[in-house]
Amino acid sequence: MENKVKQLGKMDADQKLVLVAGLVSILSIAFIFMGTRIWEEYKKGVIGNQKSQMLLTAECLADNLEGVVGEYTRDLHSLWAYSKDKSWEEQIRLWNSYREGHGPVIHDVILQGKEGEWGRGYPQEKIKLADSDSVIDDKTKLIPASIGEDGGYVVLRYEPVPGESVSLVLDSQIYYEQVFSGIQVGTNGYVVIKDKSGTILMHPGQNQYGIDVIEGRHEMYPNKDLTSLKAMIDHQLEGRTGVEEYNSYWWTKEGAPAVRKLSAYTPANIGEDFLVVSVVIDYDDIYIPVETGFFRIILVFICAFITALSMAVYMFRLFLQKKEDKEQIAYLTELNRILEEMHQSEETIAHQQRLQIMGTMTGGIAHEFNNLLTPIMGYADFLMMELPEDSDGFDSAREIYGAAEKAKEIIQQISSLSRKNIETAFKTLDASRVLRRAVKMVQSVCPANIRLTGEMKLDGVFIMGNETQLNQVILNIGVNAIHAIGREEGGQIRVSARVLRREELEPEVPLGKKESWSRFVQINIEDNGCGMSPDVLKQMFDPFFTTKKGGKGTGLGLALTEQIVTSHRGFVCADSQAGKGTVFHLYFPAVKKDEQETAANAALYHQNDPENRKKKGENTGMSILLVDDNPKVLRLLEKSFARLGVTADAVMSFEEAREKLKNGHYDALAAEQFIKGTSAVNFCMSIQALSPGLILLVMADQVDQELAEARQRGIIHGYVSKPVSDAAILRAVTEAAKGRIITES
Structure with a gap:
């Protein structure tokens, strides 16, 4: 380094200027590279934030639409039940009053009954119903319609009995103007509502109402390329939620000019079917402001950079006039400062990268x-x-x-x-132990005026789930019971549990739940509090619905409870009467596990006596196929099984395993949970027909919900937690051969 500095000091002014030019070029290239990277990250972050806001807007509008359709549906059912036994004239007056009170969105009410048909000044045959409809329930449908040449209507029809019906004719254009037209989405953006078949129900363009979003536009604009739009529409009609960029046209402008669009969409569930809520914006409305703002910043930075660089060059030329030794000292000082700054920056970046890697890996x-x-x-x-x-x-x-x-x-x-x-780790849990712990948690928050009792008949019964989430379910319901009782004397909460066969379940349990499992754990939580009215009972699981006053409740406790129970493949319902108390019924699928024998087998296979280990492996005639992408694990297992007299073949990919199974016979297969991104569960599912008698095991780093469900449904016979051993695999194979559910943890 010292020699190089001396040589640099001997250079003339022209040589030093050439060196400066080289440094400037390098810095400029680095600046351009870093600016490009910063631009990409900046653009990605801002546009990603805009997409999130658009998706949030779509979800809010979907919630609003679900509420409106639900409200009108409930009105139809309630008013029909109220008016069905009244005279025809009274029914007409009632529905006419309802129409006048809910105008102008409700354009008309069409009543068809035993006495005839009633509408508002035009025969029903002028109302043309579309071929597509959205099913709310078995008696209620939402159907696009047109009156004459005007296609901006939707008919909500309720047919309680054959030949009798009541229909609300909703003016989609007026509803759109009241709710959606005031929503500003960019300069040209708008909101579109479609049904599940792709028929447009609401749109800012009058000529778009009632047409199919693809076929209808093909007819209107036969020369337009709708390939990109169709791909996005297919995703919407599958009921997905997402944000997509696609090529389309401005249908509301003359000539429908081409444009790059951004759409955030989500389904609005209205019963058995759904409507698609889509928020559409011109991609340039997001990109151009981002680009303009960023390049203004870059321009300012370039000016500052050029100014600073000019000053540095000028100072450097001044330094050339000084003595050689001072120039060398100044150069070395500047070089040392730059190296220190670079070193500090590298350490900071490396530290941040290490934290990110540790967090994600x-x-x-x-x-x-x-x-x-x-x-x-x-x-x-x-x-x-x-x-x-x-x-x-x-x-x-x-x-x-x-x-x-x-x-x-x-x-x-x-x-x-x-x-x-x-969130997804499920284990086989002792139902009695979990419930007793949860009841103790409720007991700890009970005031002195409330007596908590329990009766549990769950000895030897197990459920598959997450203990923390199950505790939260019991605690949420228990706290609600405490609030319902209040400070009155003689408050009681009773928790009881038992096992029911499928045929013993209450009629309220959905049919699909009954057919999936043979036994259920029923948990009843009963209180003698204030109870709930029928209206409150219907809404108790709705998010943010609460009867507590003064901001004391969020309305999320029971909504979260239902979500957790559903994720455990269970079901929750309640019986309640105002002033008489409430009973919550929880149902969880029961699984089988012979805990004592499993523990005995574990002790037998894990003992370290070599003679006993060899004795267990002698004359078994067993053959096992091992699949793992780690050769060290495979060598150990092969060696272990060889000592026990078990034939073990090892391969490092699912493709090799498939070929082995085609050409040979094996009693069991033990496969790594994921190999090159492919799931062992999917592989086991694909080879069930190839080797129907094969015992299928998964060697798992972490037991997740997918793995637990695969075992419960018979896709695999069990799983072994890593690090694995020959004893653990043999124990799992033995238990599976006896027809038991395997859990190795």
Whole structure:
């Protein structure tokens, strides 16, 4: 470095100017590169934020539309029930009054009954109904319609009995003007409502009402390319929620000019079917302001950069006039400062990258450590089998095995930091133990005036679920019961539980739930509080609905309760009468597990006596196919099974495993949970027809909901938590062969 500095000091002024020019070029290239990267990140962030806001707008509008359709549907049912036994004239007066009170959105009410038909000044045959309809329930439909040449209407028809019906004729254009026209979405954006078949129900363009969003526009504009639009519409009609960019046209402008659009869409569920709510905006409305603002910032930065650079060049030319030794000192000082700044910046960036990697790669770290622990524990187990128990080598091997087990616990704790794993980790739980713990939590918040009792008949009964979420369900309902009782003396909460067969379930349990499981755990939580009216009972699971005053309730407790119960493949309902109390009924599918025998088998397979281990493997005639992308794990398992007299073939991909199964016979298959992004559950599903008698096991880093459901539905026979061992796999195979549900944790 010292020699280079001396050589630099001997350069003349022209050579130094050339060096400055080279440095400027390098800095300029770096600036352009960094500016491009910053622009991409800035554009991605701002546009992503705009997409999120558009999707939130679409979801809010969908909620509003669901509420409006639900309100009109309830009005139809209620007024029909009220008026059906009245005279024809009274019915007409009632519906006419309803129409006048809800105008102008309700354009007309058409009443068809035993006495005839009544409308508002035109015969019903002038109302032309579209071929498509949206089913709200078995007696109520939402149908696009036109009156004469005007297509901006929707008919909500309720037919309680054949030959008698009442229909609300809704003016879609007026509703659109009242609700959606005031929503400003960019310079040319708008809101579109379609039914599940693609018929446009609401649109800012008058000529768009009642046409099919694709076929209708093909007829109106035969030369337009609708390929991009159709791909996006297909996603909408599947009931998806999302934001997409696509090529389309401004249908509300003359000639329908081409444009790049952005659409945020979501379904509005109105019963058995749904409507599509789509918020559409010109892509340039987002992109151009972002581009303009960013390049203004870049322009200011370039000016500052050029100014600073000019000043630096000028100062450098002044430095040339100084003595050679001072120039060298100044150069070395500046170089040292730049190197320090670069070093500090690199350390900061590297630290941030390490934090990001640790945050996003937690699952991968756990997977790799499990693969490392498998041979450590396996070979330590081999050493204990081969060495005398009173030898120093045996003690050393046992210490290695114990340390590896502690490492396994640490890896499980690291995995628990993943939010996804926390939310989806399901285990086989002792129903009695979980319920008793939850009741204790409720007891801890009960005031002195409330007596909590319980009767639980759940010995030996298990459910598949997440204990934290189940505790939250019981606590939510218990707290609601405490609030319902208040401070009155003699308050009681009773919790009871039992097991029911499928045929013993109440009629309120959906048919699909009954057919999926043979046994259910029923949990009843009963209180003698204020109870609920029928109207409140219907809305109790709606988010943000609450009867508590003064801001004391959020209305989310029971909504979250229903969501958790549904995620556990269960069902929740309630019986209540105002002033007499409430009973909540919870149903969870019951699973089988012979806990004592599983524990006995675990002790048998895990003991370290080599003679017993060999004895268990002798003359089994068993053959196992192992699938894992880690060769060390495969070598250990092959060696372990060979010592036990079990034939084990190992492959490193699902394709190789499929070929093995085609050409040979195996009693069992144990596969890594994910190999190159492919799920072992999907692979097991694909080979069931190929090898119908094969016992299918999954070696899992983390038991998630997909894995638990696959086992419950018979797609796989069990799973073994990693790090795996020969004993764990053999125990799982043995239990599966006996027809039991396997859980290895």
